[in-house]
Amino acid sequence: MYVAVKGGETAIAHSLDLIADRRRGDRGLAELSLEQIDQQLGLAVDRVMTEGSCYDRRLAALAIKQARGDLIEAIFLLRAYRTTLPRFGDSEPLETARMVAERRISAAFKDVPGGQVLGPTYDYTHRLLDFSLAVAADRPAAPTAPADTAHGLPHVGDILAREGLLEPSPATSGEKPADLTRQPLGFPADRPLRLQNLARGDEGFLLALGYSTQRGYGNNHPFVGEIRYGHVPVAFVPEELGFAIEIAEIDVTECDMVNQFAGSHDVPPQFTRGYGLAFGHAERKAIAMALVDRALRARELAESADSPAQDEEFVLAHSDNVEASGFVQHLKLPHYVDFQSELVVVRALRAAVEARKQQAAEERASLSQAAE
Amino acid sequence: MPDTNMTEGAYNYAYLDEQTKRMIRRAILKAVAVPGYQVPFGGREMPLPYGWGTGGIQVTAAIIGRDDTLKVIDQGADDTTNAVSIRRFFAHVADVATTTRTEEATIIQTRHRVPETPLEDGQILVFQVPIPEPLRMLEPRETETRTLHALSEYGVMQVSLYESIARHGRISKSYNYPVQVNGRYIMSPSPIPKFDNPKLDRSPALQLYGAGREKRIYAVPPYTPVKSLDFDDHPFEVERWTECCAFCGSTESFLDEMIIDDAGKRLFVCSDTDYCEGRR
Numbered sequence: 001m002y003v004a005v006k007g008g009e010t011a012i013a014h015s016l017d018l019i020a021d022r023r024r025g026d027r028g029l030a031e032l033s034l035e036q037i038d039q040q041l042g043l044a045v046d047r048v049m050t051e052g053s054c055y056d057r058r059l060a061a062l063a064i065k066q067a068r069g070d071l072i073e074a075i076f077l078l079r080a081y082r083t084t085l086p087r088f089g090d091s092e093p094l095e096t097a098r099m100v101a102e103r104r105i106s107a108a109f110k111d112v113p114g115g116q117v118l119g120p121t122y123d124y125t126h127r128l129l130d131f132s133l134a135v136a137a138d139r140p141a142a143p144t145a146p147a148d149t150a151h152g153l154p155h156v157g158d159i160l161a162r163e164g165l166l167e168p169s170p171a172t173s174g175e176k177p178a179d180l181t182r183q184p185l186g187f188p189a190d191r192p193l194r195l196q197n198l199a200r201g202d203e204g205f206l207l208a209l210g211y212s213t214q215r216g217y218g219n220n221h222p223f224v225g226e227i228r229y230g231h232v233p234v235a236f237v238p239e240e241l242g243f244a245i246e247i248a249e250i251d252v253t254e255c256d257m258v259n260q261f262a263g264s265h266d267v268p269p270q271f272t273r274g275y276g277l278a279f280g281h282a283e284r285k286a287i288a289m290a291l292v293d294r295a296l297r298a299r300e301l302a303e304s305a306d307s308p309a310q311d312e313e314f315v316l317a318h319s320d321n322v323e324a325s326g327f328v329q330h331l332k333l334p335h336y337v338d339f340q341s342e343l344v345v346v347r348a349l350r351a352a353v354e355a356r357k358q359q360a361a362e363e364r365a366s367l368s369q370a371a372e
Numbered sequence: 373m374p375d376t377n378m379t380e381g382a383y384n385y386a387y388l389d390e391q392t393k394r395m396i397r398r399a400i401l402k403a404v405a406v407p408g409y410q411v412p413f414g415g416r417e418m419p420l421p422y423g424w425g426t427g428g429i430q431v432t433a434a435i436i437g438r439d440d441t442l443k444v445i446d447q448g449a450d451d452t453t454n455a456v457s458i459r460r461f462f463a464h465v466a467d468v469a470t471t472t473r474t475e476e477a478t479i480i481q482t483r484h485r486v487p488e489t490p491l492e493d494g495q496i497l498v499f500q501v502p503i504p505e506p507l508r509m510l511e512p513r514e515t516e517t518r519t520l521h522a523l524s525e526y527g528v529m530q531v532s533l534y535e536s537i538a539r540h541g542r543i544s545k546s547y548n549y550p551v552q553v554n555g556r557y558i559m560s561p562s563p564i565p566k567f568d569n570p571k572l573d574r575s576p577a578l579q580l581y582g583a584g585r586e587k588r589i590y591a592v593p594p595y596t597p598v599k600s601l602d603f604d605d606h607p608f609e610v611e612r613w614t615e616c617c618a619f620c621g622s623t624e625s626f627l628d629e630m631i632i633d634d635a636g637k638r639l640f641v642c643s644d645t646d647y648c649e650g651r652r
Contacts, residue, residue: 008456076421083417084383184412184587187515313513323422323585327502330423333454337447337484337643340628341546341565344611349540 023068037061046251046280047071051321052078053181053200055250055279072202076322083181090176092235092244096254096277097152101230103281106156108223108258114153119229120281156226157256157273166225166258166271170297187313194296194316195289199277201319203285209309210291218295218307221260222274229253229281253278257290261301272301386433386466392416396434396589400580403591408553409521410504415587425458426584428481428500435496435580436462436479441469443477448485448626448643455483472646484547486568488625488647491577493594499562501583504590506550506560526558529601537606546611552599553592561598567610567626572598615640620651 024031038045038061048060052075060078067073103119106112118124160166170191177192185197198206213219231251235244255276263269274294276286296312298305308314318324384390392414399413418426436442442462446455450472458481459470471477474489481498491497503509507517510528520526529550536544549566553559561572562581572579572592579592592598602608616623618639625647627640642648 008451008453009460012453012457012460076417079417080419084389086389181414181416183414186412187513313515317514322417326422326424326426327585328423329421330502333424333483334447334452335484335563336628337565337626338547338563340626340643341567341611343629344613345544345546349542349544352541 019068023066032065034058034061034065037064043281044069044071044074046278046282047203047285048074048078050279050282050285051075051200051202052082054078054082055248072321072325076325079322087182089236089239091247092237094232094234094252096228096232096252097155097158099153099228099230099232099252099254100147100149101153101228102147103230104153104226104228106224106226108225109156112156112226113159114151121283153228155256157258160225160258160271164268164270167261167273169273170300185316187316189312189316191293191297194312195275195277195293197316197319198289198292201289201292202321202324203282203288205319205321205324206288206292207284209295209315210288212307213291213295213309218298218305218310220272220274220291220294220303222291222294223258224287225256225258227253227255227283227286229283251280253280253282253286255283255286255290257287257294259294264302272297383465386436386462387419388416388430388433393434396430399589400431400434400591403580403589404578404593406557407592407596408557408559408590410583410588410590413587413589415584418584420457420461422585423502424454425481425483425500427582427586427589428483428498428584429458429461429582430584431498431580431582431589432462432479432481433466435498436466436468438467440466440478441471441476442466443471443474443480443646444482445480445485445487445644445646446483447628448487449645451645473650474646484563484565485626485643486564486571488642488644489650490571491575493576495577497575497577497579499564499579499581501560501562501581501588502585504560504581504583504586504588506548506558521557524556526552529558533601533603537603543602543606543608549608550601552601554596555599558601559590559592559598565611565626566600566608569598569600569608570610574598613640617642617648620648622648622651 038057041064044064045057045060048063048071049055049057052060052063054060059081060074063074063077064071066077101117103121104114104117106116157166161168172192173190180193180196180200185193189197229251231249233246234248234250236247237244257274257276259272259274261270261272272294274290276289276293278285278289292309292315295307295309296315298310305311386393395414399411403409403411415427415430418429420426420429432442442459443450444455444459446452449455462468463470474480474487475492477495479496479498480487481500483500486497505517507520507529510532511517511520520528533543533545545566547565548560548563549569551559551561551569551572561569574595574597575592576594578594581590583589600608611626613627615627617625617627618641620642622642625642625644628643630639630641631637632639
């Protein structure tokens with residue numbers, strides 16, 4: 001028939017065949033394995049796990065392969081799978097002080113207990129294209145010191161807090177936090193809910209919002225008290241056992257932001273906290289999240305809240321890239337009924353304007369005739 | 373339609389697990405009890421994108437059974453790609469009979485239209501809703517709009533309609549035209565053309581509205597008064613065409629306009645494909 005969007009079933013089937021074909025690309029080249037994606041595109045896997053809210057490297061790698069590297073599409077695939085999984089219960093809170101850190105730095109102190117560990121970072125690479133990577137070659141393993149698993153790694157923030165210089169971790173209500181993936185987001189949202197939302201939030205969106213606070217839209221004078229990346233155990237209490245057992249070890253990046261706070265007549269000046277946590281190695285995300293978390297605490301800390309990053313409804317309602325991507329792209333769906341309604345109205349409005357013009361012209365003509 | 377290779381038995385009947393269905397049914401019951409009130413619900417990620425009808429799909433999934441006959445339309449048509457895709461989804465995961473005939477369907481899921489054929493007792497019309505809050509474009513904050521609804525404080529909507537008259541000489545809103553349900557809540561009828569608004573009033577069918585991304589469900593029970601907002605001196609009116617349908621000659625139905633040559637020659641046909649075919 002006449003309209004391209006009509007004709008449904010066969011067109012959809014062919015479209016599916018086409019994306020499968022484009023996904024495979026040149027058949028003369030070896031097909032990507034999930035192991036290759038996991039190992040060699042590990043940071044993409046980390047991002048998909050974080051925003052997909054599902055720690056499973058293999059599934060995330062599969063999603064990336066299926067989405068042909070479109071990470072937001074991959075996040076959507078992983079989320080849509082995650083939502084079908086049964087819930088056994090909640091793990092115990094992660095004890096990040098027990099982290100076996102691959103990297104841990106504080107920007108607030110020259111040295112800290114446990115030391116500064118640079119670890120793998122792009123921070124001091126020179127961004128020169130490395131043409132030697134263009135061809136496969138044997139790459140030597142990096143020398144590493146044995147990890148110190150005997151000692152915990154105290155949080156820099158807790159050391160400051162002992163002196164009273166940093167606020168204690170904001171109190172929670174003690175109630176079990178709501179689960180954003182089971183209950184709708186309500187406003188005002190408490191901090192556990194906000195942090196869940198930010199953890200799932202789009203890295204680019206949080207990056208821009210965090211950046212905006214640094215440029216004066218709700219500045220809160222941030223210092224990276226500490227950022228750490230490494231392995232932490234996950235503990236779970238099965239009902240039939242009644243005590244915690246370790247069920248997994250996962251990689252996380254954690255950022256403790258230390259922010260200035262003026263204090264008041266009654267409260268002595270004290271630094272305040274912003275917090276970021278992401279699966280895998282994701283420092284940009286963790287830092288941006290911590291900045292936005294702190295910005296969203298404006299009202300709680302009796303600050304004026306007139307910048308976008310401090311606006312809870314604005315931030316939380318628009319941070320989710322699966323929602324945003326869907327609604328923005330649904331504009332591709334047919335809207336011709338609504339457009340037809342608009343056409344009818346706009347034509348009627350235009351006709352009314354034309355009619356008024358003509359009437360005015362006739363009146364002018366008859367007036368000038370009368371004047372003659 | 374990412375699940376053509378969905379493994380048999382890997383998913384529950386009608387895709388959603390039974391706990392989720394129960395949660396959605398509770399929200400639907402509350403919505404029916406308080407017509408026009410937006411009930412928050414724990415919307416799930418669906419295998420179709422937000423904006424493609426995830427709210428309507430979740431509502432349908434929660435109410436559908438093997439005895440149902442499902443019709444899915446988009447822009448009034450059964451054969452648009454998204455309608456085909458959603459119909460296929462349910463035929464696959466709910467093992468349900470599908471139809472294009474309005475009178476045969478027990479559940480009709482729709483985007484942007486209400487069928488021309490009058491609905492009957494026992495039928496359920498499921499709307500896909502992008503923005504459930506009728507006041508959203510006037511007040512972006514959810515905390516504010518919920519308060520406005522609670523207090524029936526709808527002056528802002530009347531003012532916006534008045535401003536439209538002051539600017540254009542008439543109410544220029546053409547689709548998603550706000551309605552008041554049972555004399556209480558102002559409700560978004562979803563982006564149906566205002567042409568369809570009168571069909572909502574005292575309809576024998578149950579109307580369920582699902583907004584997936586915004587996680588809201590609302591409803592209009594059968595035979596409930598639904599009034600399109602207007603003023604005494606500017607009464608509500610619907611679109612009219614000077615043309616008739618090029619296929620069936622209808623002068624009563626909503627017409628889509630098509631441009632059929634480079635010179636911009638136009639042709640008008642019924643947007644409701646089932647209604648149109650039934651008349652030919």
